[in-house]
Amino acid sequence: xxxAVDAMGGDHGPQVLVEGAILxxxxxxxxxxxxxxxxxxxxxxxxxxxxxxxIGIKHASQVVEMDEAPSEALRxxxxxxxxxxxxxxxxxxxxxxxxxxxxxxxxxxxxxxLGRIKxxxxxxxxxxxxxxxxxxxxxxxxxVDCKPIHLYxxxxxxxxxxxxxxxxxxxxxGLLSIGEEDTKGNVQVKKAYDMLVESGLNFVGNVEGRExxxxxxxxxxxxxxxxxxxxxxxxxxAESILQMLKQEIEGSLVASMGYALAKKAFKxxxxxxxxxxxxxxxxLGINGIxxxxxxxxxxxxxxxxxxxxxxxxxxxxxxxxxxxx
Amino acid sequence: xxxAVDAMGGDHGPQVLVEGAILxxxxxxxxxxxxxxxxxxxxxxxxxxxxxxxIGIKHASQVVEMDEAPSEALRxxxxxxxxxxxxxxxxxxxxxxxxxxxxxxxxxxxxxxLGRIKxxxxxxxxxxxxxxxxxxxxxxxxxVDCKPIHLYxxxxxxxxxxxxxxxxxxxxxGLLSIGEEDTKGNVQVKKAYDMLVESGLNFVGNVEGRExxxxxxxxxxxxxxxxxxxxxxxxxxAESILQMLKQEIEGSLVASMGYALAKKAFKxxxxxxxxxxxxxxxxLGINGIxxxxxxxxxxxxxxxxxxxxxxxxxxxxxxxxxxxx
Numbered sequence: 140x141x142x143a144v145d146a147m148g149g150d151h152g153p154q155v156l157v158e159g160a161i162l163x164x165x166x167x168x169x170x171x172x173x174x175x176x177x178x179x180x181x182x183x184x185x186x187x188x189x190x191x192x193x194i195g196i197k198h199a200s201q202v203v204e205m206d207e208a209p210s211e212a213l214r215x216x217x218x219x220x221x222x223x224x225x226x227x228x229x230x231x232x233x234x235x236x237x238x239x240x241x242x243x244x245x246x247x248x249x250x251x252x253l254g255r256i257k258x259x260x261x262x263x264x265x266x267x268x269x270x271x272x273x274x275x276x277x278x279x280x281x282x283v284d285c286k287p288i289h290l291y292x293x294x295x296x297x298x299x300x301x302x303x304x305x306x307x308x309x310x311x312x313g314l315l316s317i318g319e320e321d322t323k324g325n326v327q328v329k330k331a332y333d334m335l336v337e338s339g340l341n342f343v344g345n346v347e348g349r350e351x352x353x354x355x356x357x358x359x360x361x362x363x364x365x366x367x368x369x370x371x372x373x374x375x376x377a378e379s380i381l382q383m384l385k386q387e388i389e390g391s392l393v394a395s396m397g398y399a400l401a402k403k404a405f406k407x408x409x410x411x412x413x414x415x416x417x418x419x420x421x422x423l424g425i426n427g428i429x430x431x432x433x434x435x436x437x438x439x440x441x442x443x444x445x446x447x448x449x450x451x452x453x454x455x456x457x458x459x460x461x462x463x464x
Numbered sequence: 465x466x467x468a469v470d471a472m473g474g475d476h477g478p479q480v481l482v483e484g485a486i487l488x489x490x491x492x493x494x495x496x497x498x499x500x501x502x503x504x505x506x507x508x509x510x511x512x513x514x515x516x517x518x519i520g521i522k523h524a525s526q527v528v529e530m531d532e533a534p535s536e537a538l539r540x541x542x543x544x545x546x547x548x549x550x551x552x553x554x555x556x557x558x559x560x561x562x563x564x565x566x567x568x569x570x571x572x573x574x575x576x577x578l579g580r581i582k583x584x585x586x587x588x589x590x591x592x593x594x595x596x597x598x599x600x601x602x603x604x605x606x607x608v609d610c611k612p613i614h615l616y617x618x619x620x621x622x623x624x625x626x627x628x629x630x631x632x633x634x635x636x637x638g639l640l641s642i643g644e645e646d647t648k649g650n651v652q653v654k655k656a657y658d659m660l661v662e663s664g665l666n667f668v669g670n671v672e673g674r675e676x677x678x679x680x681x682x683x684x685x686x687x688x689x690x691x692x693x694x695x696x697x698x699x700x701x702a703e704s705i706l707q708m709l710k711q712e713i714e715g716s717l718v719a720s721m722g723y724a725l726a727k728k729a730f731k732x733x734x735x736x737x738x739x740x741x742x743x744x745x746x747x748l749g750i751n752g753i754x755x756x757x758x759x760x761x762x763x764x765x766x767x768x769x770x771x772x773x774x775x776x777x778x779x780x781x782x783x784x785x786x787x788x789x
Contacts, residue, residue: 268708269704270704270707270708280642283642283649283650283651284650284651315693316689316693317605317608317688317689317692317693317696324608324689325608325609325687325689326608326609328689347693347696348692348693348694348695348696348697348698348699348700349696349697349699349700350700351697351700351701352697352700352701352703352704353700353704362650363642364641364642364649364650364653364690365689365690365693367642367673368640368641368642368672368673368690368694369673369693369694369697370673371642371672371673371674372673372674372676372677372694372697372698373673373697373701374673374674375673375674375675375676375677375678376676376677376698376701376702377701377705378677379594379595379677379678380702380705382595383593383595
């Protein structure tokens with residue numbers, strides 16, 4: 140079944156989304172349906188010069204802007220690309236949704252159109268680079284106020300996702316806190332700790348901020364407030380270090396050459412930190428599969444996200460999640 | 465009045481603490497009282513070869529170990545160095561306390577011996593490097609569960625500290641959250657936002673994780689759970705980036721030379737991130753002045769902390785805090 144691509148969202152307009160769909164079809168043979176203004180999309184497809192690819196178009200006349208309030212936008216724009224994309228999934232005409240548009244609207248549309256797995260708080264998972272293997276961080280922004288049971292659910296969902304997506308047979312689960320001992324943490328974390336000990340998961344205990352990038356766990360569990368701050372702090376710090384480094388070694392020729400190389404390494408690092416490069420961030424816990432991409436995603440990131448959406452449908456991720464929860 | 469130095473705490477033993485006191489006396493003329501085993505301290509002072517410096521010794525027979533549970537240690541060890549140090553302040557024989565020992569025990573001793581400013585939740589402030597001027601982050605670990613009023617208090621205390629310590633006439637106060645709009649954040653942050661708008665402080669609104677190292681605000685307010693994770697995440701990420709960089713540019717001569725320089729820059733950065741280098745992290749909101757140093761502090765960090773403790777006493781920080789709160 141094809142992946143429904145919200146083809147009008149994101150900072151770079153429909154072109155990169157069309158291109159992403161073309162790449163996914165050519166490289167991985169993944170089918171997709173571009174959702175958006177039919178005339179614009181047809182023209183973009185034609186101009187690409189590619190023919191015979193398994194890419195469909197579904198017309199939708201409205202777009203939720205990046206800075207629009209999600210709930211209001213969904214109420215007013217009944218024919219928005221993001222809503223129509225989720226309807227395709229609901230009707231059984233698409234397997235999943237990929238969007239680089241307004242992420243709040245993507246979440247809201249998913250919930251309204253597909254609903255959630257019973258009793259579950261959907262969460263956004265993201266894959267971060269570490270010194271060793273990548274790590275899944277969940278939640279990075281869907282839930283700012285969490286109860287212990289929600290942290291527990293994030294752990295269960297992160298476990299399934301790391302197993303299926305990162306191919307870890309028995310993912311090590313860590314709980315983000317301020318000390319390794321079970322007595323360390325805020326009220327929610329301390330209670331979630333006890334639940335995770337009893338969970339049957341491969342729970343390795345609390346992990347501190349210092350451990351996030353070491354790669355000694357496969358899943359890091361936190362509430363969406365903390366996770367979102369950590370994610371953005373990491374991006375910001377990586378950039379700041381590059382700047383500080385530049386200030387530090389400016390003026391010397393050898394240093395400048397070293398700097399050019401360092402910069403290359405940094406760019407690579409930044410790419411790694413940018414979750415879009417890892418194929419977007421899945422919204423887990425809804426009745427369906429949706430991948431949230433960064434607004435600044437380019438075609439390559441969209442291609443990866445389409446592939447991840449297709450892979451997660453193939454393994455029937457939602458059924459696996461439902462069974463685990 | 466002298467600064468009371470907990471002379472037996474920290475990872476490196478009394479030697480670095482004695483040396484720190486000597487440096488503070490020689491470079492800044494700051495008096496201190498070393499609290500600990502009198503024989504050991506007297507010997508260390510004599511062996512330094514320095515004479516006539518304004519450094520006293522106060523005997524205390526017990527030491528709270530780094531991994532000891534604070535409350536139990538304080539109950540059992542009535543003559544611990546940290547307790548005796550705070551008693552010197554209470555009796556009016558010292559202006560303030562500096563400790564590189566068990567930070568939980570330092571906080572607990574401060575509360576038990578000196579008490580807190582009425583109605584206030586004491587918090588740990590730390591100074592972080594940014595692309596521009598350093599920024600104060602508060603709280604970085606004293607309070608894991610906070611109400612909006614506590615975040616408000618942290619802002620007021622951070623404001624006074626940034627004004628007095630970083631010499632900012634009208635510090636810009638930011639509230640750490642997941643979006644700039646006032647509707648973004650968890651329950652506590654959203655309510656604290658409204659209080660800060662009304663506070664008369666130079667409140668610039670929410671700051672995202674991405675903004676922390678940009679240096680566009682002077683004080684970043686958060687709860688101790690988030691702050692501690694951010695602080696440690698920053699340290700860990702800086703180290704990981706250095707490692708990744710090493711992997712990336714290994715093997716080329718020019719790159720290696722560049723790497724050596726990059727490493728130097730990184731070390732400098734790491735030093736900046738290490739709050740001990742900035743003169744330790746003050747515990748604000750107690751009835752007195754206490755500086756918490758990292759366990760791994762060397763003499764230079766202790767020297768700086770003694771100076772900061774002395775400076776904050778000179779400006780009568782506590783009176784300024786009381787008036788502001």
